[in-house]
Every structure is written in C-alpha cells, then in structure tokens.
Amino acid sequence: MSKVVGILKGKCPNCKKGDVFETKGNIFLLRMPKMNERCKTCNLKFEKETGFFFGAMFVSYALAVAEMIASLILFWLLMDLSPLIVFVIFTVIAFITSTFNFRLSRTIWIYLFN
Template identity: 80%
Template structure:
C-alpha cells in the first residue's frame, strides 16, 4: 500500500522522500511536467538509459484507455447520454488528465524497474 501512495505522490523509489518531478505541469497553460534527472535527497538517477521512458508510453496508453472505458460506461450506459455528447466528454477528460497520466505513467515505469 505504501508503494501505491508513493507512486501517486511521485516520490523517489529509492529513498521515498525526494520528488521525481520539478513541476506538475498544467495542460491549460500548455506546460508539460518537468522531471528531475536525479533525486535531490539520495542522488538516485531516474532515467537508467537513453530511451528508458519509451515503455512508459504503453503504461500511459493503458491508463488513458481505462479512463475512457470508465467514462463510456458511466456516461453512456448509466446516465444514458447521446453518443456524440459521450464522445465529447471522453475527449475532454482525455485532454484534462493528460499531464496527470504523463506523471503517473513515468512514475509507475520508474517503480517497475527500480
């Protein structure tokens, strides 16, 4: 359970104190999150090799698909909204959660290979 909380917080997998990201990013200001190269507390290097975060794209894709399916079930099957409105809602949710998914997928990827 502690690992899940640390992943959601974005803390270092080595010392569990330092932050992986410098900034959280803001999709409305078109700013992506910025990562630290190393943990400020324990000097742990986050990017093991060039292209290390390529696999995090697959994690991000899985998270986005899960959010979209949950939204589809909620808005179309439970609330019985029109398909066009459901599509627009899902597109808006995907846009708004993109920076969160970016941070979460990279953090999960770092924790998988620590």
C-alpha cells in the first residue's frame, strides 16, 4: 500500500521522502510539471538512461483510455447525452487531466523500474 501512496504523492521510490517533481504544473497557465533530476533526500537518479521515460507514454495512454471509458459509461450510457456532447466532454477531460497524467505516468514508470 505504501507504493500506491508514494506514487500518488509523487515521492521517491527509494526513500519515500523526496519529491519526484519540483513543480506540479498548471494546464490553464500552459505550464508542464518540472521534474527533479535526482532525489534531494537520497540522491537517486530518476532518469536511468536517455529515453527512459519513453515507456511512460504508454502508461499515460492507458490512464487516458481508462478516463475516457469511465466518461463514456457515465455520460453516454448512464446520463444518455448525445455523442457530440460526450466528445466535447472527452476533450475537456483530456485537456484538464493532461498534467496529472504526465506526473502520474512518470512516477508509475519510475516505481516499476526501481
């Protein structure tokens, strides 16, 4: 359970104290999260090699698909909204959750390989 909490809080997988990200980012201000190169507590290097976070894109894709499926079930099947309105809702949800998915997918990827 501590791994799940560490992932959600964005903590270092080694010491569980240092932050993986320096800033959280803000999609409305068009700022992406800034990642620390190393843990400030235990000095763990987060990017193991060049291109290490390429695989995090697949995790981000899986998160986005899960969000869209949940939205589809909620808005189209349960609330019976039109497909156009559901598409607009999908677009807004994808925009709003993009920085969260970026942080979460990279943190999950670091935890997988540490």
